[in-house]
Amino acid sequence: MVLHSGCSMSIPATVSAESQLPASWSPHYNCPDVSMVTPGYAGRLWSQDLHPQYWSKYQVWEWLQQTLDMHQIDATSIPFSNFDLEGRQLCSMTYQDFTRLAGSIGPILYQSLADLKWTGQYGSADMFTPGDIKTELDDLPCSILPFKEEPSFYSTSELFEIKTPFQPSAMMASPAPSNPRGTHLWEFIRDILLNPERNPGLIKWEDRSEGVFRFLKSEAVAQLWGKKKNNSSMTYEKLSRAMRYYYKREILERVDGRRLVYKFGRNARGWRETEK
DNA sequence: GCCATGTTTCCTGCTT
């Protein structure tokens, strides 16, 4: 299979978010601190000392999220599903490809990747918290969504011919993220919250600044999660058990007495309007 | 194969 007739390459109207472009954007990053990739939990996940050519899809998404964060661009500005790509595909994309898939954000992404290709380093490692900020937005079922979206999880990656502009080199000796396997549940939830246009009343912020949110359609969310995990028998009952495990890790905090209400904890990243 | 992590599944008991 190649292109899923038409809708694969389409960018939802919501993408044209010129307004999200920070005026301060400049085409070049300075890389004052190329030496450190923070170790520990974050570092394990954020291994961008690996050449982009060798990124997994997961790492591509990380880069995407990080780049948006660096430029303070809202995560809703681009459809992440358009970037369900391996590093190789990403590296073979042209400027126009970026513009097509990310609209006005495309040039920023293009430039960011170009810098990485040449330097092999991510700029300003201390500008943000590496690692936890990664977003994966699966395609939501058309039946639930108010608009038609790219239907295939993997189709985008097939849009591009794989070229090999970069040869393996010593710089790629870093380990892959330890346990990526796509997004974790809490990230999945977070990303629904952060993408209102993909969140047709599934989950709602109760207190945005405090990170309190509520499930409006608990079973629908569970089904979406199940779809993502290729598990058709997922239920809110089971999903909520996984959510409760997050309390101990302080990814979530308990909210007593309120059904279907959760709160992001100190170890949850990437949900704040102005992170870092 | 072993181990760790992050769920998934099932269950009992309790609360709203």
Added chain:
DNA sequence: AAAGCAGGAAACATGG
């Protein structure tokens, strides 16, 4: 009474 919530326990999937 139904739907949630709390956790324990064990199974499972993945990746290192």
